[in-house]
Amino acid sequence: MNNSGRLPSRKLSGDACEDHSRDDSTDSCGADSAARTNDASPLAWPQSERPRERLFELGASVLSDGEILALILGTGHPQAGSALAVARSLLASFDDLRGVVGAPLTELASITGVGQARAAKLHAIAELARRLHVEKLGPGIVLSSSSAVHAHFGPLLADEKRESFYGVLLDGKNRVMSKVRISQGSLGASLVHPREAFRPAVREAAAAVLFVHNHPSGDPTPSAEDRRITERLRRAGEVMGIAVLDHVVVGRGKFWSFADNGW
Numbered sequence: 001m002n003n004s005g006r007l008p009s010r011k012l013s014g015d016a017c018e019d020h021s022r023d024d025s026t027d028s029c030g031a032d033s034a035a036r037t038n039d040a041s042p043l044a045w046p047q048s049e050r051p052r053e054r055l056f057e058l059g060a061s062v063l064s065d066g067e068i069l070a071l072i073l074g075t076g077h078p079q080a081g082s083a084l085a086v087a088r089s090l091l092a093s094f095d096d097l098r099g100v101v102g103a104p105l106t107e108l109a110s111i112t113g114v115g116q117a118r119a120a121k122l123h124a125i126a127e128l129a130r131r132l133h134v135e136k137l138g139p140g141i142v143l144s145s146s147s148a149v150h151a152h153f154g155p156l157l158a159d160e161k162r163e164s165f166y167g168v169l170l171d172g173k174n175r176v177m178s179k180v181r182i183s184q185g186s187l188g189a190s191l192v193h194p195r196e197a198f199r200p201a202v203r204e205a206a207a208a209v210l211f212v213h214n215h216p217s218g219d220p221t222p223s224a225e226d227r228r229i230t231e232r233l234r235r236a237g238e239v240m241g242i243a244v245l246d247h248v249v250v251g252r253g254k255f256w257s258f259a260d261n262g263w
Contacts, residue, residue, distance in 0.1 A: 051084070065097050072125060073118055080113030089113065101126035102159050130155055141176045143168065146257035149212060149248045157214035157250045165192045165213040169206035170245070177206055192229060194236035201242050208243040212250060220251030222258070230258050 051067035060068070069087035076082040080089060090111060094100045100108070101122055108119035135151035143149055149168070157164060164184045169177040180200040183192050192211075201209045211233060215221075222230075230247045237244040246259035 066091055069097070069100065072122065073113075077113035086111070086113035098159070102161075130159075137168070137176055137179055139176055139178065142174055143170065143176060143210070144174070146246055146248055146255065146260050149210065149246065149257075150250065150255040153212045153214075153248065153250050154253070154255060157212075158218075158252045160214050161216055163213055163216060165197075165211065167197060167200060168210050168212065169201050169204055170208040170210070172207040174208065174245070177204055192233075194233055197233055198236060198240060198242060202240070206242060208245050209237070210244065210246040210248065212248045214250040218252035220249040220254055220256040222249050222256055230263070234263070 051063055051071050054067070055063060055071065063071070066084055066087045069090060070083040073083040073086055077086060080086045090100050090108075091097075093111060094103050105116075105119050105123060108114055108122060109116045114122075133155040135148075135155075137152040153166065162184055165182045167180045167182050169180065171177055178200070182197055182200070197211065198209070200206075211230075213226075226247075226249060233247070234244045246257055248258075249256040
């Protein structure tokens with residue numbers, strides 16, 4: 001049953017059109033039917049202005065944010081209009097593409113014409129894009145600079161809403177042994193204690209460790225608390241014989257390295 005409270009319409013023609021009963025959006029037949037009666041539907045536009053045809057002819061880069069979202073949504077909705085109308089509603093509600101894919105699932109699902117299935121689809125596509133941009137950080141990889149650390153953690157943490165604190169365990173040749181999330185918390189909270197920070201390194205007999213955490217604000221400038229924790233971790237590492245090579249703070253598109261800045 002869709003958001004209108006009606007069962008999806010069933011197209012009784014010779015077309016092989018499936019009856020998809022979805023939890024929150026119309027089936028493809030109902031959407032096509034609604035589109036044909038709605039002047040705002042892409043089906044009523046000149047072919048050169050339809051998002052799918054424009055993508056095939058000119059490439060995805062020429063499409064607007066609304067057109068990209070409309071293609072992902074696929075079909076319209078009886079109460080919300082065409083797929084492009086739903087896409088524009090999303091952009092109006094969440095400001096831009098980053099806001100749309102970063103919105104909580106429940107908020108996305110509450111938008112008329114979106115629902116749970118499409119909200120999940122938007123989040124899955126955003127996660128796919130994020131994973132494609134994350135540099136691999138597997139065992140045996142040598143981390144030779146703070147920029148190499150950021151190449152992995154930047155895309156991974158840039159849009160996180162909470163602070164996450166990671167440790168990267170290294171062997172005697174600075175080769176990655178493993179990556180461990182040590183803690184996750186809310187803004188302003190003390191995220192880590194040396195006991196928790198070094199427990200994985202002791203367990204795996206790491207020769208060195210570097211720490212990484214994000215600032216959800218997008219500004220990687222270290223706070224007074226960041227500096228205090230970093231110095232505490234360095235001292236603990238010296239006592240335990242485990243070198244702390246760096247502490248990298250990740251923002252949106254940029255980072256701060258304590259080692260690069262002389263600690």
